[in-house]
Amino acid sequence: AQSVAQPEDQVNVAEGNPLTVKCTYSVSGNPYLFWYVQYPNRGLQFLLKYITGDNLVKGSYGFEAEFNKSQTSFHLKKPSALVSDSALYFCAVRPGYNAGNMLTFGGGTRLMVKP
Amino acid sequence: EAGVAQSPRYKIIEKRQSVAFWCNPISGHATLYWYQQILGQGPKLLIQFQNNGVVDDSQLPKDRFSAERLKGVDSTLKIQPAKLEDSAVYLCASSPTLSGGEQYFGPGTRLTVT
Numbered sequence: 001a002q003s004v005a006q007p008e009d010q011v012n013v014a015e016g017n018p019l020t021v022k023c024t025y026s027v028s029g030n031p032y033l034f035w036y037v038q039y040p041n042r043g044l045q046f047l048l049k050y051i052t053g054d055n056l057v058k059g060s061y062g063f064e065a066e067f068n069k070s071q072t073s074f075h076l077k078k079p080s081a082l083v084s085d086s087a088l089y090f091c092a093v094r095p096g097y098n099a100g101n102m103l104t105f106g107g108g109t110r111l112m113v114k115p
Numbered sequence: 116e117a118g119v120a121q122s123p124r125y126k127i128i129e130k131r132q133s134v135a136f137w138c139n140p141i142s143g144h145a146t147l148y149w150y151q152q153i154l155g156q157g158p159k160l161l162i163q164f165q166n167n168g169v170v171d172d173s174q175l176p177k178d179r180f181s182a183e184r185l186k187g188v189d190s191t192l193k194i195q196p197a198k199l200e201d202s203a204v205y206l207c208a209s210s211p212t213l214s215g216g217e218q219y220f221g222p223g224t225r226l227t228v229t
Contacts, residue, residue, distance in 0.1 A: 004157075034217060036220075041222070042222055042223075043119070043206055043208075043220030043221050043222045043223050044158070044206070044208075044220040045220070046217040046218070046219065049217055090157050090158070092157075102160045102163060102171050102173075102174075103148075103160065103218065104160075105157030105158050105159070106157050107155075107156055107157050108155075108156070108157050
């Protein structure tokens with residue numbers, strides 16, 4: 001069975017500083033990996049995905065994520081945090097070999113960016 | 116393009132009552148998903164449709180939950196009878212295909228069972 005771990009319930013960072021939100025995964029075969037963001041009282045918004053190719057993936061709002069196969073990680077990063085980045089972030093994984101296989105989400109990490 | 120629509124946005128019911136949620140996916144999206152998100156947790160897939168057929172309902176509590184997508188477009192999720200532990204946000208998502216694509220989520224329905 002596949003699983004996702006987001007080891008930090010909350011990440012605090014000052015505006016303008018770099019941020020990292022951690023994610024590790026477990027899945028059979030090659031993974032499809034995703035990051036979503038959730039603002040209060042709203043559904044999840046897609047940020048970026050890794051399917052194949054370059055290990056550094058760039059996404060919306062200046063976010064990027066680095067796929068590391070040996071460490072089974074897919075950490076979300078941004079060079080300079082904004083207060084408006086404060087939200088709940090979810091990492092998700094599914095196996096790449098089976099198109100019908102379900103997406104499994106991590107428990108989420110709350111990002112707090114302080115002015 | 117219009118996003119995924121869900122209604123109602125909020126619902127409060129007593130335990131043992133019934134409730135239904137509605138979802139209209141993005142036009143042309145063949146795949147539709149229902150998720151349950153309990154406070155403080157990530158979304159958990161309940162059921163996945165490809166057009167009007169069920170792809171995966173392994174995590175749907177079938178003794179009380181049911182879902183349909185009769186014409187392959189909009190969908191309803193029903194709970195009958197509701198339990199206190201069903202209190203959660205129910206998210207609907209859609210994607211153009213099953214394979215590799217990101218999912219687009221609606222705003223969700225917040226259900227409170229008292």
